[in-house]
Amino acid sequence: MAPEATRGRRSQIWYAGDDRNAFIHRAWMRRGLPSDAFEGRPHIAIANTASDLAPCNMHLTDVAKSVEAGIWEAGGVPLDMPVMSMGETQMRPTAMLFRNLAAMSIEEMIRANPIDGVVLLGGCDKTIPALLMAAASVNLPALVVPGGPMLTGHFRGVPLGCGTDVWRLSEEVRAGTLSRQRFLDAESSMIRSRGHCNTMGTASTMACMAEALGMTLPGMAGIPAPDSRLLERSHEAGKRIVELVDAGRRPSDVMTFGSFANAIVMLSVIGGSTNAIVHLLAIAGRLGVPLSLDDFDRIGSHVPLLVDLLPAGRHLMDDLFRAGGLLAALREVRDLLDPAPITVTGKPLVEYLDDAEIYDEEVIRRRATPLLGEAGIAVLRGNLCPDGAVIKPAAATASLLQHRGRAVVFDSIEDARAQLDDPSLDVDADSVLVLRGCGPKGYPGMPEVGNLPLPEKLLEQGVRDMVRISDARMSGTAYGTVVLHVSPEAAAGGPLGIVRTGDPIVLDVDARRLDIDLPEAELRTRTPATHAGYAAPLRGWEQLYVDHVLQADTGADLDFLVGASGDEVRRESH
DSSP states (O other): OOHHHHTTOTTHHHHOSSSHHHHHHHHHHOTTOOGGGGTTOOEEEEEEOOOTTSGGGTTHHHHHHHHHHHHHHTTOEEEEEEOOOOOTTTOSSOGGGGHHHHHHHHHHHHHHSSOSEEEEEEOSTTHHHHHHHHHHHHOOSEEEEEOOBOOOEEETTEEEOTTHHHHHHHHHHHHTSSOHHHHHHTHHHHOOSSSBOSSSSHHHHHHHHHHHTTOSOTTOTTOOTTOHHHHHHHHHHHHHHHHHHHHTOOHHHHSOHHHHHHHHHHHHHHTOOTHHHHHHHHHHHHHTOOOOHHHHHHHHTTOOBOBOBTTTSSBOHHHHHHTTHHHHHHHTTGGGSOSOOBOTTSSBGGGGGTTOOOSOTTTBOOTTSOSBSOOSOEEEBSTTOTTOEEEOGGGSOGGGSEEEEEEEEESSHHHHHHHTTOTTOOOOTTOEEEEOSOSTTTTTSOOSOOSOOOOHHHHHTTOOOOEEEESSOOOTTOOSSEEBOOSSOGGGTOGGGGOOTTOEEEEETTTTEEEEOSOHHHHHHOOOOOOTTOOOOOSHHHHHHHHHBOOGGGTSOBGGGSSOOOSOOOOOOO
């Protein structure tokens, strides 16, 4: 490589020269590296979220080896950089409490080290959002390698959608239509292989989001984790990051407003998780892209659902890959996509749709025969959610999208769990279950508890869905007529805090309204309830989070992390 091509390498700020500081940086890093490793070759960090306590990411160290090989082949120097990981199924009180901490720590690791670019390895729900938030803030050349979904497990001949079938089967146990032993027998069958959830939950949604944003190699999202093609493409990604560094192509060049608009269209096409909303808003906030909650409704609400996957449909992620993958689905809505945004390859995303084909029209529907004609996220406003709330109509019961019912209020998730199965609870199928104290500040961390279980006595009557409203989130693998992300949350002084059991609640998704049907004069006289489940933070990260977290309608990032800080480090300690 010619000297003039390497003169601007960021790593050379550390390694070039013959003074004491350069000596220290080079000497401590040699350890078997080739002699020309410090002579201008690009140094590439592999931000690896592998962890035995993030089970969906356990295999990423194997994926990293293929990335390393590609970096070496392209003339770069690969450097393993383990970063904070979050196991969605393992972390308490909720993994979402730690997304911003992971993003902050990864950002600082990227900035503080002598690297020219970074490959972002993630899979489990919060890992890809945290990695993209960090990369957006530092704005060094970067790309995502998604770890891929697990293969479909089967129990007694029936395919299992992880997450979705946990919720479904556990409700059948509570309804008395499935024995507890049979439920437990399914446990060892559900997780068949390495990889993240095989439904169109948050993990799958965010891998697809990374591709729609242009931050993966086109066609990479959705390759199953055990598939050898994942390693092949990971090798290719290692080569591509070196090209990105040479081209000086940064996340801010790739993730423009048009990229986010394309991601919103894609969210509707795949029936993706509502969690994508808070993650995309947070990533956009790091870049200074003017994305708003209303853009999700304006851009995506009239887009058809074409991918027939659980929880909105029937199939699973390895079926989507077999049927042609994300690009085949996007080709059907090409006219709705912004043609300008580029991918990490430098070419527009739409250029990769030409050769995409649908191989199974049961899994990926044609535009003329959609699973649902309008499947996007609906953004609601009203006196119950002045800053917005969201609902996923594709996962809801159509007859409940216009509904009036009396509120049954719970002040915390613990309060709800204590009362829901009480036979004396005054609730019927028309009631509206209201859960508060579960937003970013109130829980804290905004857990995935918005899809409250239904009261046992109603399950026994055959009821399988009710309107539920909360300031919490919902697992992307879950379903139901569930209004989420009510902003401002109750703990931040939002009107959810003044709702009382018995209040008439009106939901009208067509009109995009959610209201307490009471005179404003009466509402103004009410004092917000004391939330019994709220525990004041004790110290450390939790205290910092509660003091600085923003509301869901802007992405629930920390107020002092919005915007980019760049990659410059101005001081040297040696």
